[in-house]
Amino acid sequence: MKKRRASPFSSRTTPSQRYRNVALNQSAIVPNTSFRTESDGSFSRLNPEICIITNVDNDHLDYYKSMDALKAAFYDFALKVPFYGAAVVCGDDPHVREIFHDFPKKIIFYGLNKDNDYYLEGEKGKYRVFSQEGAVGEMALKVSGPQHAINAIAAVLADRSDEHTYEL
16 A cells, blocks of 8 residues: 655644755745746746745846846736735845835735834844834744845744744
8 A cells, every 4th residue: 555645734744844845946935846936937827825925036037038027927926825815025125025015915024124014133043023013022043144034034924824823
């Protein structure tokens, strides 16, 4: 009898198994089993319930032909998030800010800048997390560097937007 593999997001898998089955590219976190990327537009075939957009760079103008077309692709991708989901976007990136400044669905801006919905202060793997209402909690990472902290808070916010609750 063939043993069934657990879903990468199943409660029967360990955290390391779940994270091994998830890939972070420059723009979105997606399961490896349906890995899509903005480099060839294939991410537009996904129908995410929650999306994380970390930045928008002019890396793939060979496919999109213009920065406006690339920005439109990210906007259209995030529009696919249903009413019960959320777009979690890094407000520190100027292109992301421009694209999503008037977004019609639930959107959560995160980053290091205080004008984000959630922002971080700290360094060397130890950060305090703030919302516009005040301090939310603290976060300690075993790796240092602000980019690791920014990616970690994006993952936490995506999880929390799905009605999970826990202390940071």
